Amino acid sequence: MRCAMAVLLVLALAYVAPATARTVTDSAGRSVDIPASVTRVYAAGPPASILLYVLAPERLTGWPRPPRAEERPYIAAPYRDLPETGRLTGRGDTANLEVVLRDRPDLIVDFGSVRDTYVSLADRVQAQTGIPYLLIDGRFEATPAALRLMGEVLGVEPRAEALARYVESLFAELEAGLAEIAVDDRPRVYFARGPDGLETGLKGSINTEIIELAGGRNVADPGDAAIRRGITDVSIEQVIVANPDTIITWDRNFYQSVWSDPLWSQIPALTEGRVWLSPTAPFGWIDRPPSLNRVIGLKWLSGVFFPERFDFDIAAETRHFYKLFYHVDLNDEDLDRLLHWSRGRPAN
């Protein structure tokens, strides 16, 4: 009798728990129950929106901030018009929970930090809205794992696998190429941010991961013992002392003005003409935000740092990457506009 009851109970449980639901373990180690088919996903911040756009744009409910006019040609037609949905990351969220729920997402995804604040935030929002909330590790090295995890969640494993392989083969190619280059032969890179170029990312921050991966040495190195790894303000004197032979930036104003600025003129990067302006559409190539957009930036930067070793045809590579990741066929005009300055400043 008891046995029969148990069987009935098991059957009842098996019936109640629909065969459709699944459990996923996210990067923070949280077990999250998600529906079998995930058709609408809310991106909690800009990095997550790019991860989702790359994998399955039709599932995206909107952009944390709508694409700007100059970014629109580089996003596939139906998706550039998705609505603005705000950010849900951190206490500084601009998202309105009712708006999030009105879009009826099956899932909320955040891509980036998996520290305690974000874990508790995810738990809170999940409890409050009843919508499963996944946290995905956003470090650059973890990109292939993030693609595979989200591919499984979204049920687009083949595409995720193809993209993950692309990233892995790039990582492997760079690693193999860089292994033969002595540390002293690597460029000393200063990452200039802001209109005056006096804001930089310290070595080890998520904003500058790309420099080391591409084989550069970040001159803003606070040492191994430093507790802070973020963006910082520096003085021109510190830049001169750091003596960078290469400067990278995404700020157009800085790039235009630095060539004629007497304060910068004696820095080796300027005397050797090695200042590089990164493309920023539809997403930045260096950071801004730190997401999959950095993959093409990594390819470009490695070629900038070591033109002999990594002689990528950046125009062809960009066209391929934008097709594969961003679902757009670039025409020559858009491609030229995008890459205009990325080859460096023409000698005059």
Add this chain to the structure above:
Amino acid sequence: MVPRQAGELKPGLALSLLALIVAVMAAAAALVGPYPISGEQIASAVLGRLGGQRDPSLGQVETILFSIRLPRIGAALLVGAALAAAGAVYQGLFRNPLVSPDILGVSTGAGLGAAAGIFLSLPVIAIQGLAFATGLATVGLVYAVATAVRGHEPTLVLVLAGVVLGALAGACISLLKILADPYDQLPAITFWLLGSLASIQPEDVMTAAPAVLLGLVPLVLLRWRMNLMALGDEEAAALGIDPKRLRTLFVAAATLMTASVVAISGVIGWVGLVMPHIARLVVGPNFNRLLPASMLMGAGYLLLVDTLARTMAETETPLGILTAFVGAPVFIWLLATGRRGW
């Protein structure tokens, strides 16, 4: 007693009217939001919850109503009332209409705690706890400094100590902002310092409400003595009360109320400074009526502003910005048309 002028409401009637207005506003606020919910759906969801059974067809509506909208309305009422009450207490205590609940550094102190919590990537509950604790600790420190200094003017020394330590806490916040990660921590700190009820949860309201009520008890019990405090220390002492002890008690109560709401809402300016003034214009300076009037106005005002914050655009607007934009014109108009002195 200032003679009442023609056309003015009796204070009792004014209070009842205010309470009615706030209640109507709260009901109206439950009806509006980006997620369309009809009045019938709200009624059946509320009746269903009271009756202990749920209407399965409501699903999402229940979540919106009970986990998001109603807690937020409750939080707006609670935070607004607490800030306005604290403002009324401080303004009476220091006999100065320019005093806000932050005069002794409670919000700046709480802001420092929250910034530190965000900087250290602590869980949300720890950030709130740290904000509450540093808010109280800052005022405690101000009090300790003022007691140690012992000037001729106890209130002046107290205010000066509050200004100095508040500035110090402000400098520490700036330092943390410089050090914080600009991608996820800096916007969080900035947004926190501007105040928002966007991520309010039912538990937040349940945790803050008892602390606010606890702070309210001495204010209500000793409301008559507050009027004596407004006469100044010597007069109050001559009338047989101990101004020092009473001041400590009032400051502690107002600080507790402010710190507990600031911990869940972030720093919201304006309400504590301006609402007591408007209340004074309506019901006069008698603390017995000023306290409830301030609280009702603060609650109603913050409810109005927060409802705007969550319905105006698809994304949230920080309350610190809206309170000033909505409040400044109203305040100027009241100043221009007001007939009563302070």
